[in-house]
Amino acid sequence: MTTTEPRPQPTPATPARPARREDALLVLADGTIFEGEAIGAVPPNGVATGEVVFNTVMSGYQEVITDPSYAGQVIAFTYPHIGNYGATDADDESRRPFCRGIVVRDLARRPSNWRSDDDLEAFLVKHGVPGIAGVDTRRLTRHIREAGSMPCAFGTADEATLKQAAQDEPGTEGIDLVATVSTRQPYTVGHGRFSVVAYDFGIKRAILRHLEDIATVEVVPANTPAAAVLARNPDGVFLSNGPGDPAAVGYAVDTIKELVGKVPIFGICLGHQLLALALGGETYKLKFGHHGGNHPVRRVVDNAVEITSQNHNYAVAEGSLTHSEVSHVNLNDGVIEGLRHDGKRAFSVQYHPEAGPGPHDARYLFRWFEEEMAQDPAGAATKDGAH
Amino acid sequence: MPRRDDIESILVIGSGPIVIGQASEFDYSGTQACRVLKEEGYRIILVNSNPATIMTDPEFADRTYVEPLDPDIVEAIVERERPDAILPTLGGQTALNLAMALVERGVPEKFGIELIGANAEAIATAENRDKFKAAMTEIGLKVPDSGFAYTLDEAMTVGREIGFPLIIRPSYILGGQGTGIAHDEDDLRRLATTGLAASPVSEILIERSIAGWKEYELEVMRDHADNCVIVCSIENFDPMGVHTGDSITVAPAQTLSDVEYQRMRDAAFACIRRIGVDTGGSNIQFAINPDDGDMVVIEMNPRVSRSSALASKATGFPIAKIAARLAVGYTLDEITNDITGETPASFEPTIDYVVTKIPRWAFEKFPGQPAILGTRMQSVGEAMAIGRTFPESLQKGLRSLEHGRMGLNCDPAERLLDDVDDDELVRMAAVGTPDRPFQLEAALRRGISVERLYQATRVDPWFLDQILQIVEERAHLAETGYSHVSRRDWRRAKRLGFSDAQLAYLWGVTEADVREARLAAGVRTTFKTVDTCGAEFEARTPYHYSTYEDEDEVHTTDARKIMILGSGPNRIGQGIEFDYCCVHASLALRAAGFETIMVNCNPETVSTDYDTSNRLYFEPLTHEDVLNVIEAEQPDGVIVALGGQTPLKLAGQIPHSLVLGTSPESIDLAEDRERWNALCARLEIPQPAGGTATNFEQAKEIVDRIGYPALVRPSYVLGGRAMEIVYDEDGLRRAMAELAGFGSLGKEGGLSAERPVLVDRFLEDAIEVDVDALRDATGEVVIGAVMEHVEEAGVHSGDSACVIPPPTLPHSVIEVIEDYTRAIAAALDVRGLINVQYAVKSGQVFVIEANPRASRTVPFVAKATGVPLAKIASRIMTGSTIAELREEGLVHPPTSGGHVSVKEAVLPFNRFPDVDTVLGPEMRSTGEVMGIDLTFGLAFAKSQMAAGNTLPEEGAVFLSLADRDKPAGLDAARRFVEHGFSIVATSGTAAYLEEHGVPVARVVAKVGEAQDVPDAVRLISNGEVQLVVNTPRGRGPRADGAYIRTAANVHKVPCLTTAAAARAAASGMADWAKHPLQVRSLQEFHADDQLQLPL
């Protein structure tokens, strides 16, 4: 192409880009470094840390960020544009975000959606969530895929500081993160025909919204003893999702052992892992977990395929379950996605039938729970005999 | 449940010629379907009238019928082949309609055939707007209120009930005339009146207008076990009111919260289940009110569509391939996702990049048609671009269009908008047109607010803010200046999609400077992979796009690698034929042990199917982008001669040593008029007198020498772009001025110092001839075919029918033509294909032009003769000799099955009802069909049928001829009468015919004249004429005949605009009457050279 004479520049009515964001780095425990710019809240001394995991949803970032199961973790979104439709209280999955930060390729500065009442950056700042943008998140994802999810540090601090911080970051293994997210006081929601006690290991609001329709739900702290629950004589007990390593919440496993068989039980995600442990199974940590909204799951009873929302780093070990059967299987990698113990009227799934975010294909599981409770004569007796 | 064993043979229906709204995407889906169904071991019978498709290559089916897509024909094929099933969901609207026609005739019952994919009931419910709306309401989904009206009063009542604003959509109309949006009663009265008049059944659909709402599409798949998945969500940049096919569209949806997206997903599943599409893909369109999220369903297409092709390319999920497997019994979880090779197809792709599709229009070829976008699709092609962000993919997409733009402005053409004032600019942007994105950028650059633009255009603020980021970066780069940009600035700029050419323009330096400085700053292209899963799993399929990130995922191999440059977006003059050639090269070279690397940006095509080549780069075909791929792949050679003008233009800009086949020097020798003339003189091959000019004065000098009529056109363009026949000085002045205008804007075909204008003597009443030939390094030449055109020279070769073998050319002339072709090929030292065009005037042969590259007719020749020219060419270009290839069996003599093949052009006039249908030197056809049979007449009749102008078997023929056409017309008229047609003619023509003894049943008045005798237009509208022959008389755009031709167009009466075509039609109708209908497959025609089929 031949030289063109310089273009006379119209005096930029639009000011040259507002002061650029500060440069920042993301450093993984293994020393891998990513360039970016600081977004969101400013972390103390310009250093934020956590266990970095990636999530592949293309919409639903606010639900993900406010999902207590991400406590202790830094969420890297594989979809490049995050924040496009802003933020709204209606999409919060809990009272506040518990994640340690987010990593994105591009943070939208001008959201557009009728539901939005804030932009995502303001939301992050309000809730003290730091982040880093401009990162080659695809390279990060491929790295985690190969090396596994690992501790990281990011921020505006210098490289050495961040490297050190990443190495000092304990990650999630063996740590009881549930205690940090579970409610301190019991509280009651809903008005359904049954009475359900829901263990809050980090429960999502989307789950409560579903339970509310079928039961009066008393949400209790994770460390509530079994006796206290049985004393309430509920139609069913629900075991919620939650963060981290199931092996680190042994007390919950013991409680559940006391509950199985005595009352119908439904568990989701961490609740599923805890139920499995209580039934004598074992759990293990996946290389980089399942975090996304597109995982195909086969429902064993009729081989139907469900597209599911998932968020877990640990899973129930194949063949570790003796008395209960596998009810759902992940079609991508064969991971156990659900189990049921007919004798003891307990069942659970590893993924998120309540969606929020994600597909609605598995909502029927709440009906299963309802039916399970309906079949319960004891439960029925305690009620005014309405059914 | 695995594969069905209760069916053995399947009839696949193709989509016929490329037309607006139905393009190469159906060759892509059809080819995929045939491939997998054959793999599955079924016997495939294929019918498609389009010879330029890959799917009609004999190896893709057991029986390939290149026959008209007409119920009679297809029934004949069914009778002959007795398939167990018909698959109608992969051939677009054409295949669906045809299937429904067969159902109405009871063909499936009669022969015990099952419709697979979608059943008749489902198709009917989805296709009928009334039934569809009822069905949606039934399952609780909203649709825009609407009602039908047959009179003005009804219209007013219905309108009042629904409430304004309203959109009026006349039923069964062409080109959307009478369509419009009414804001008050007066609008409604006006539109209803025109609408009712426009509709042949005087029926209009009055619908609540939701223009300005956000428009979305979901691509859904369902298997017979009722598993459903969404493959892709698409958001339109242009809001409701602009047809999705004419909108810039973006995948995935950008501004939907998950709550809204999941609601839409649930609705899509409910819809596909209610409509009852048992297996396969469907496209469902939604609109959302940006103010309150209210959602309505617009329509559903119960088949693979243009959007599903886009979705497949955008996600890597091969919808058509999987739809075909589902149709024969598999469930989604039984099919593996061949990109990961491990995970099943029963999942929903997630992507980590942004895809932008931008349509390409051809308004410049249809004067009289305003370049305004509406609810009817008008684009002829599209480009797709992949970037990590929307700004990057938008700018890549805009430069992929090859409209001489280097991105979103920041190039010479942006000056077009400089003297438009702000208010006017906003007003312009408020109307959907091809220029809207550029107007938006310019407006934002002037500081006009996102809010104001949103209010005016309803383009979502998120998109506008993304454009604003491009604007701000530009301002920053301009301030910083070429010599001070930091690595970070470079990286930001490239990540926002700026091309080096744009930056060169911005800073007033050369593109080479920019590239050098950028690389020095360490900012180089990285290639990422399209993998359906956002990198969650390892990808097997090397399908790449460029961006500016840390990590480059491409690891090239040290095999012998050949890079093939594709032909970019479909446009008039350069379409599927060239993609066909590129695909053939890839197949042939892979078979010969090379690795092939495809570079293209057209999402509709087979060439951009990730398993056509060893590696696919979805990239704009520009100097910069192509160089980047060359650097990444280090190919042994690059093929530029098969993708039409697009790659040819790049030949000079890539390392010479890499260009395979005919050298860039020779290419230039053929294009550079001065040198070309010298060459012809040296070879003593006569040319029409002429010369080249860079201004009016020079042009005039030439014409003074050669005389009028003269032909004026730019060099280095395809399809007779901007070509004009001028009859006097005014015409010449006008033509030159226009081209000069283009030049200053750097537009395609623009006149400039290095792109002079060609001025030639126009040869009247000459027979045009096309030749495709091959030549190898040893100098051996193989003549692919000599094609005689039906229409005389002056009608663009791309718009005229042509015939193999030549029906009228004497042997001596054919020999001269073959000798000239050999001589030219030798003189240009051609390695591969060459196309030469001749005009034969009273026995003397003139050469019009030679193109040392693949031509539009290559696929047609291959189908007619069985000789795979493009495959052979690609082998020659990579060093094989014709002798060697003859050994291999690739080169063999053309089949002489005793058949005649006719290629007919298909023109888009039904979309542009106000445009004169007369054919000229500027090509306007979008596609082609082929008729094969045992006589010229039969083959021609079939070609007309396939092109949608079925010749009548009885009735009245209307003739209105220019004086110079009268002798030829007389001959045709005689034959019409012989076959029992009555003749209707305008006074002058009538007099001439009667004085030569042809009885004229009826004389009609000139349009508008005498009220007592009905004029031609009225006869045509009343259906009293079955065939119109009207050759242009006056030269004015609205000369008398124009009205007649337009009437014929609107009322679907076949209309011939040349006497030559009339003669051909006459012999066609004669043979048609004599012989019973016969259908034969290509395999039969190609089978045995000596097979002489019984008449």
Ligand SMILES: Nc1ncnc2c1ncn2[C@@H]1O[C@H](COP(=O)(O)OP(=O)(O)O)[C@@H](O)[C@H]1O
């Ligand atoms: N009620 C309406 N108000 C405004 N625009 C509409 C309405 N219905 C359709 N459109 C526009 O017209 C285009 C074509 O309509 P559609 O029903 O999809 O017909 P087609 O079969 O040609 O795709 C749509 O893409 C949309 O932009």
Ligand SMILES: Nc1ncnc2c1ncn2[C@@H]1O[C@H](COP(=O)(O)OP(=O)(O)O)[C@@H](O)[C@H]1O
């Ligand atoms: N000197 C001429 N006399 C008559 N017709 C001509 C002449 N030159 C070109 N044409 C007509 O114009 C058409 C386009 O010209 P051509 O040189 O083939 O341009 P393109 O490169 O677009 O094919 C030809 O197909 C032919 O019908």
Ligand SMILES: [Mg+2]
């Ligand atoms: Mg549509």
Ligand SMILES: [Mg+2]
């Ligand atoms: Mg030509």
